[in-house]
Structures are given as C-alpha cells and as structure tokens.
Amino acid sequence: MNLELLAIVMFAVFMVIILSGYPVAFSFAGTAIIFFVLGMVFGDLAVPELNVLFSRWFADAVANFTFLAIPFFVFMGAVFEKAGLAERLLTTIGFLMGPLRGGMAVAVILVGTLLAAATGVVAATVIVMGILALPVMVKYNYDHKLAAGVIVGSGTLAQLIPPSLVLIVLAQFIPVSVGQLFAGALIPGVMLSVIFMIYAVAIAYIKPGYAPAIPKSERTMSGGELAIETLKVVVPPMFLVFAVLGSIFAGVATASEAGAVGAIGAVILAVAYRSYSWKIIMDAARATANITGLVLQILFASTFFALVFQKLGGQNLITDWLTSIPGDKWGFIIAANIIVFLLGINLEFLEISFIVMPLFVPAALALDIDLVWFAVMMAINLNMAFISPPVGFSLFYLQSVAPPEITTSEIHRGALPFLALQGVGLVIVMVFPQTVTWLVERVGLADTELAAQLFNFMIM
Numbered sequence: 059m060n061l062e063l064l065a066i067v068m069f070a071v072f073m074v075i076i077l078s079g080y081p082v083a084f085s086f087a088g089t090a091i092i093f094f095v096l097g098m099v100f101g102d103l104a105v106p107e108l109n110v111l112f113s114r115w116f117a118d119a120v121a122n123f124t125f126l127a128i129p130f131f132v133f134m135g136a137v138f139e140k141a142g143l144a145e146r147l148l149t150t151i152g153f154l155m156g157p158l159r160g161g162m163a164v165a166v167i168l169v170g171t172l173l174a175a176a177t178g179v180v181a182a183t184v185i186v187m188g189i190l191a192l193p194v195m196v197k198y199n200y201d202h203k204l205a206a207g208v209i210v211g212s213g214t215l216a217q218l219i220p221p222s223l224v225l226i227v228l229a230q231f232i233p234v235s236v237g238q239l240f241a242g243a244l245i246p247g248v249m250l251s252v253i254f255m256i257y258a259v260a261i262a263y264i265k266p267g268y269a270p271a272i273p274k275s276e277r278t279m280s281g282g283e284l285a286i287e288t289l290k291v292v293v294p295p296m297f298l299v300f301a302v303l304g305s306i307f308a309g310v311a312t313a314s315e316a317g318a319v320g321a322i323g324a325v326i327l328a329v330a331y332r333s334y335s336w337k338i339i340m341d342a343a344r345a346t347a348n349i350t351g352l353v354l355q356i357l358f359a360s361t362f363f364a365l366v367f368q369k370l371g372g373q374n375l376i377t378d379w380l381t382s383i384p385g386d387k388w389g390f391i392i393a394a395n396i397i398v399f400l401l402g403i404n405l406e407f408l409e410i411s412f413i414v415m416p417l418f419v420p421a422a423l424a425l426d427i428d429l430v431w432f433a434v435m436m437a438i439n440l441n442m443a444f445i446s447p448p449v450g451f452s453l454f455y456l457q458s459v460a461p462p463e464i465t466t467s468e469i470h471r472g473a474l475p476f477l478a479l480q481g482v483g484l485v486i487v488m489v490f491p492q493t494v495t496w497l498v499e500r501v502g503l504a505d506t507e508l509a510a511q512l513f514n515f516m517i518m
Contacts, residue, residue, distance in 0.1 A: 061101045065372030068093040072363070082409045086359035090366045097370055127236060129350045130317025131221045134324045136342035138176045139186050141328035143295060147172060148190050150291045153284055156272035160262025162198060163208045163269050164255050166191045170212025171251040174219040175299045176324075180407075180444060182345075184213035184452050188459040201268040202464050203472035204261060210452040210469070211254050211476030214444045217407060218437045219247035220303050221317065224407050225437060227353065231415040232429045236313040237306045241501045242430040242494040243437060244303070249493065250438075250483045257479060294330070298323045307501045353408060360412040373420065380421035387425045391432070391488070394418055395439050402443020410440065431487075431494045438484045445473045445480070 072089040076082055097103035138144055148169045155161030155168075166187060173183045187209045195205035217224045220240035229236045262269035302320040305311040311319070328334040367373060383389040394414075401410050415436075422432050444452045447470040456469055487493050 061097060062371040062375050064093060064096060064100065065367055065370035065375060068367060068370065069372060076409065076413075082412075083355045083359040086356070086363040086412070090359070090363040093370065094366045097366065101370070103366075103369055126314035127221065127226050127312075127317040128223060128353055129346050130314065130321045131223070131226075132349050133342055133346040134317065134320040135173070135176050135182055136345045137321070137324035137328055137338065138173065138295070139182055140338045140341050141324075141331070141333035143324075143327060143331065143333065144169065144173055144186050145190050146291045146331070147295060148187075148194075150284075150287050152194065152272070154288060157274075158259070158262075159266065159271050160259045160269035161271060162191075162195055162200065163204060163258035163262070166195070166208045167212040167251060167254045167258065170209065171215055171219060171248075172295065172299065174213070174216035174247075175221070175303070176295065180214050180216045180452060181455050183216045184210060184455040185459055187213050188456045192456075192459070192464060193461050196461060196463050198272055199267075199270055201265075202468040204258070204268050205472070206456060206460070206464060206469040207472035207474075207476045208254065208258055210445045210450075210456055210473050211479070212251065213455075214441045214452050215247055215250060217441050217444065218243050218250070218434070220244055220306075221313065221320075222437065223349075223353075224411065224440060225433070226313065227408060227411045228415060228433045228436065230357075231411070231419050232433055234429050234433075237309075237501070238430050238498050239433055240303065240313070241307050241497045242434045245493050245497055246434055246438060246483060246487050249486070250441075250480060253479050253483060254476065257475065294327055298327065307497075309501075356408055356412055360416075364416050373417070376417045377420045377424065380418070381424050387427060390421060390425055391427070391435070394432075395435065395484070398436055398439045399443050399446075402440050402446070407440050407444075428491065428495060430498050431491045434494045435484065435487055438480060438487060442477055442480045442484065445477050447471075447473060
C-alpha cells in the first residue's frame with residue numbers, strides 16, 4: 059500500500075475527529091497510534107522507529123528553556139487580573155478620556171492593549187474587559203454593538219502583542235528566537251490598537267449618540283487628583299510591561315528570564331496596591347498550571363503525530379504541494395492565510411499552531427520567505443478568526459459575561475467592523491513587510507550602544 063496515501067487518510071481522519079469537538083491532544087495521539095499500526099501492517103514502519111520520539115519530547119519540552127516563558131507570563135497576567143489591577147487601570151484611564159466622545163471606548167482599547175501585553179491570553183483579556191467595561195459603557199448609553207466590538211477587538215490583540223502565547227508557541231516550529239517574534243509583532247500590534255482607537259473616535263463624532271462623553275457631573279476627580287491617580291495606577295504597570303519587553307529586545311534577558319521578573323513584578327504591584335492575598339496567588343497559580351499543562355499535553359501528543367506523519371511521507375507530500383501552488387511565494391502566502399483563517403473559526407490557536415505550522419514552515423523555507431514576517435501574519439490571521447462570526451471564540455468569551463441588555467446578535471454584529479479593520483492591518487503587513495522586519499533588524503544588530511538605546515526607549 060502507498061504510505062503517502064495512508065498519510066493523506068491519516069490527516070483527513072484527524073481533521074474529522076478534531077472538528078467533531080474531541081479533545082485535541084487525544085485526537086493527535088489516538089490518530090498517531092492507529093496509523094502507526096496501519097503503517098506496520100501495510101508498510102515498513104517498525105516499533106524501533108519510535109525510539110526518536112522520547113528524545114524529541116525531551117528536547118522540545120523538558121529541556122526547552124523557552125517554554126518557561128509560558129507559565130511566567132501567564133502567572134503575571136493572572137495576578138493582574140485577580141488582584142484588581144486591571145479594574146483600577148480601566149477606571150483611571152476612563153476618567154482621563156471621559157470628556158472625549160468615544161473616550162470610554164478609547165480607554166477600553168488602551169487598557170485592553172495593556173492587558174494583552176501583560177497576559178498574553180485572549181480569554182483572560184476579553185473576559186476581564188467584558189466584566190469591567192461592558193456594564194460601564196451600557197450605563198453611559200454606548201451603542202451596544204460598538205461596546206462589544208471594542209472589547210473583542212482589543213482583547214484579541216493578546217494573540218499578537220508581546221508577550222503573546224501564540225508567538226511563544228510558534229517559536230517552537232520556526233528557527234528564530236522568541237525575542238525576534240516579539241520584536242516583529244510589536245509594531246503591527248500597536249498599529250492595530252491605534253486603528254481601533256481612530257475608528258472608535260471617528261464613529262463617536264460621525265454618530266454622536268453611539269459613544270457619548272461621560273457626563274461632567276460624574277467626573278468627580280479634580281485635575282490634580284486625576285494626575286496623582288494616573289501616576290499611581292497607570293505608570294507602574296506600564297513601566298513593568300515595557301521594562302520586561304525592553305529587556306528582551308535589548309538582549310539583556312531571554313523571554314523566560316524577563317517573564318520571571320514580570321511575574322515577581324506583578325506580585326510586588328499587588329502588594330503595593332494592597333490587593334495581595336494568598337488566595338490571589340493560589341488562584342493565579344492554578345490558572346497558570348491549567349494553561350501550561352494544556353500546552354505540554356498537546357505538545358507531547360502532536361510530536362507523536364508529526365513523527366508518524368513524517369514516517370509515512372506526509373510531510374514531503376504537503377511541502378511539495380504547498381511549494382507548487384500557482385503564484386510561487388504569494389500563492390503560498392495567500393493559501394496559508396486562507397487555511398489558517400478557516401481553521402481559526404472552529405479551532406483554538408494552540409490546535410492550529412500544532413497542526414499547520416509544522417506543515418507550513420518547510421514550504422516557507424523552500425520559498426525563502428522571512429519566517430518572522432510569516433509568523434506575524436499568521437498571528438494577525440488568528441486574531442481575525444477569533445472574532446469572526448458566528449463561532450469566533452472571543453465572541454463566546456464575551457457572551458459568557460455580558461449583561462442581559464447585550465444580545466448575542468449585537469456582539470456578533472459589533473465584531474464585524476473590527477474584523478474588517480484587522481483585515482486592513484493584515485494587508486498592510488503583507489504589502490509592507492518592513493512593519494515587521496524593521497524592528498527585528500534593529501534589535502538584531504550586534505551594537506551594544508544601539509541595544510542600550512532601544513532598552514532606554516522601551517522603559518521611558
């Protein structure tokens with residue numbers, strides 16, 4: 059029997075199983091076991107070929123220093139969430155932007171962007187912002203669709219803005235460092251955040267009833283009080299986020315080392331704001347263990363799947379097909395974006411990363427595509443898939459915490475403009491690769507003085 063045909067059937071069976079809702083790790087492992095046995099029966103696969111599996115597991119997970127960044131950054135974000143630091147940020151920035159039409163929407167986008175840089179987890183950012191911001195915007199008579207859209211749009215930036223878990227996971231399949239991916243994603247992430255803010259303000263002035271200013275009677279803080287509160291509440295978290303990312307870009311620390319400092323820094327902030335308790339630490343640790351365990355479980359199972367798929371000749375078959383798509387480099391890029399977007403409607407980013415990136419990377423290398431640029435495009439694409447109706451995951455996250463005044467239809471319709479804006483961002487990044495590569499090249503220079511300047515810029 060042709061083993062390549064068996065590989066095609068293996069991938070098709072896997073996709074059917076996973077799209078049916080079966081847990082992804084068990085889908086990977088179960089399919090791999092069945093088709094390895096079939097490969098032994100109908101081909102020349104043998105049990106000794108699995109010996110390499112354990113060394114791959116050890117190299118990819120147990121001995122992989124980069125993976126330490128995942129629990130550190132998740133813990134940092136969990137402390138931000140559970141200690142109430144996000145709530146204080148939103149309240150203060152909301153009062154700062156209060157006199158401006160659409161000011162609360164801008165505040166939500168700003169805080170969502172900061173939380174994205176602190177958590178790296180979409181679900182946490184969207185849920186926290188939904189709980190804190192949506193009732194407030196409803197109270198101030200915001201259009202329900204706009205209110206929902208700014209939350210799902212800005213919250214989903216956690217997939218792109220460093221220290222994104224998406225980028226950390228993608229780094230396992232791409233021969234570039236996490237720091238390079240972080241540097242490459244920073245400008246596109248900030249660009250999308252600015253595009254969202256411009257849209258929110260434009261809508262507020264085009265349609266005044268959609269996003270009114272906060273009534274003057276409710277802006278109770280004086281200018282001096284607001285300035286002091288801003289210094290106390292906004293500056294320290296921003297300093298922590300920028301210092302953590304700046305240390306990575308400047309080469310002062312690896313992603314894992316910077317993540318450890320960020321985790322400790324978040325605890326120190328919780329203590330400083332008198333929000334610290336043992337329960338907060340335990341809850342944050344539990345959330346961190348859940349996410350880290352999920353990543354490692356999928357990694358173990360997907361490594362087994364990839365090994366069997368490769369032994370059956372599936373990897374070479376997929377690479378040949380991807381590199382022969384009409385249009386050469388651009389044909390492959392367009393096809394990859396379409397595939398990831400369609401998969402993202404039904405699957406989580408972890409599942410997509412472990413499924414398609416091992417298949418895409420050999421083809422991207424063969425076509426001489428810049429892998430950092432390619433990975434950032436995939437991250438933006440996953441952002442779009444996460445808020446695309448009717449089954450985008452961010453929409454369900456927000457539905458789970460939305461007040462009764464906000465209907466499911468309003469959440470889905472509110473996401474559409476932000477889906478289009480992310481599409482604009484994706485096109486900009488595709489047409490102008492410098493939006494990704496410029497900072498990577500600057501950071502990559504072996505110039506100590508330049509690195510120091512960049513670090514100083516990040517923490518200013």
